Amino acid sequence: MNGVLTQNLLVFGGILFVIGMVGFLTRRSLILMFLSLEMMLSGVSVNLIAFSRHHQNYQGQILAIMVLTIAACEAAIALALVVSLFRRKATLDIAAWDELSETLVPKAIEVSITLTDPNLAFPKLTPAGLDPMSHPISAHFDDQSSAGGERENASMREAGSHA
Amino acid sequence: MNLAISTPFAPFARLADVLSDITLMAQALPDASTGQSLGQSIPSTWTLSMLLPILLGAIGYLLIQQGVLNSRPFFAGGVIASVIAVVIVAIGFTPATLESILLMGFCVLATGGGVGFLVAREPVYAALGFATVVLSVCGVLFMQSALFIAAATMIVYAGATIIIFLFVLMFAQQSDLRNYDIQLNRPLVAATIGAILLTTLTLCVTAENAVFAATADLTRPLSLASLPDNFISDAGRELSKKLEAMEPGQSIVPKSTAGLGRSLYTDYLIAVELAGTILLVATIGAIALAQRTTESQS
Incomplete structure (x- = not known):
């Protein structure tokens, strides 16, 4: 046994x-x-x-x-x-490190495959916050927030109420 | 039950002959030393029908690795082939005690995890398959009364697997699968080589008398006789008395971790020291390799 x-x-x-x-x-x-x-x-x-x-x-x-x-x-x-x-x-x-390999051996043919799943479904989430395309954040966000922070906050509140 | 060697496997008949010769020579050895033989010969419950699962497993692997990309029928066919292979092996386990069922379950889980590791294209899933394999192997080791090694393997490999997860998350994001993850490197050739190797291994291992009869080597496991008297504790003296009084067929399964530790630090002390040195060298080497050479870059 x-x-x-x-x-x-x-x-x-x-x-x-x-x-x-x-x-x-x-x-x-x-x-x-x-x-x-x-x-x-x-x-x-x-x-x-x-x-x-x-x-x-x-x-x-x-x-x-x-x-x-x-x-x-x-x-x-x-x-x-x-x-x-x-x-x-x-x-x-x-394969990126095959400099030392034999040159006689043909390399495997690189076929680009993409995974396609017909049932691929992304979850639907409710958008939150501002749309960054319509409300781009400026590069000088810090300066603005000190100077016109009130205005920004107001517009944000407005957009939020619309949504 | 004999390993029935039929005509298609005629080349293996010679192999079996050679094996039995080696076995006979090795069985003659324990008589020369002080060891005693606990059993005479080990009959094989494995027959040539057991080679069918290997073929089915290879086919299943090929089908699954192709089907996991885009083909449902291939995937289903591969899974069915693998299940049939597992069922054939399970029928071979005739004395279905609870222990053998548990062991079989662990083995099947490990093999399934391994196949998952082979076919999963996302590196994270492959790492998950590896974790399954390691945990199942730990279960197997635990059932073979290798408690310390099971625990150590779990700790070492679990830590390593977590590190691997970190690496995978750093290097290979799941969102964009790279081509080198999707496309395997010649799976047909690899599966053929693997099937041939596994067939040869199975034939060698399961041949009649391929596994030597169990010998209780009274000189080696605890070489208490070679130690000065004050080195031996009372427990050790008792154990050595038990070893000397052991009769054929009686088993002193090395269950205790304490015994393992005693053997490790008496019989294999130099090996422990060497292992410690190797660990130190490896640590230094890893640090030296992974160091970012900022001076040369800037």
């Missing part, structure tokens, strides 16, 4: 690892690729814990703690890298 449980958990760990790998291969955003890596690591942790339970000792758990530590280090470094890479090119696309 214990062995069967171990086998099932090993398969589960494999599933997690494969999901992480597929995510790493398909995802193109730096952050999501990093999350895929973390998912692969959690699959490995499941494996280690399953063996720890199977052999009734602490070695697997301790190895899992080490994996957790390294994952934390990796998270810190990876997020710092993401920040500094984003500062350079203002994009999270991994």
Whole structure:
């Protein structure tokens, strides 16, 4: 029974690892690729814990703690890298950093897809306040508010009563 | 139940032979040391029919990732394929005790979260899927009596996930989806590679005797014998007595976090020190990397 449980958990760990790998291969955003890596690591942790339970000792758990530590280090470094890479090119696309990749491999054709949902409905909100198009705020708002603040307030009150 | 190797899977027969050889060699090992074997062989409840869910899962993933963009029928077909895969696996769990049902539920939740993570185009939803995966895995670990690791994983990954949420909100606003979020990078190739890898893993793991019989290694988990007498507390002495008196089939599940800590700080002290060093180096490195070089810009 214990062995069967171990086998099932090993398969589960494999599933997690494969999901992480597929995510790493398909995802193109730096952050999501990093999350895929973390998912692969959690699959490995499941494996280690399953063996720890199977052999009734602490070695697997301790190895899992080490994996957790390294994952934390990796998270810190990876997020710092993401920040500094984003500062350079203002994009999270991994394809923006393929200068070192092979030139023989043809690049994936960039198809611009737009998400169109026919049932997309925006909520209807009652407009509040002044319409900024008809009542533009001047650049010298502070000067005006000190000088003609009363007048502004009056017009605002008027518009509010109309609405 | 044997892993029935039929003709289409003939290449794997050789693999199974090699595996059984390795297993036999490894099973001979505990007799040489002081460990004792708790069980003889582990029958496999997994058959080749279990490979069908992998195929269905891959197809389901492909359909869902295509259908989540603009096609409802694709999405529905993918969901149906995944559900069928889960049902086939669930039938394999024959002794349906409460524990196995709970474990199965956690596993299904984690896998579903993972698929959601794979197919969600909005980064925030993908991060939510990742959080689902991590919490479900923590449930699985909790049920495997790895209490400390479950708690630590929850804390570390929950903190990391919140940071990821912040990053997603900073960098990738949900209002305008970028092209690199919408378009996946060759999902068909990735799904094929993943299916092949998972098939191989499943075959290796579920082959007869692929998992070594459980051994209680009396030398390693608490190497109390190697410690001077004043290092060992009364509890430790009792535990070592229990370990020595243990009979085959008897289990001392390492349930206590205290035992884990004792093992961590006696047997693996150098590893702990090294881990601390690595954490320090990583902290310094992260700060150095993320620092804005204002002098060179201005």
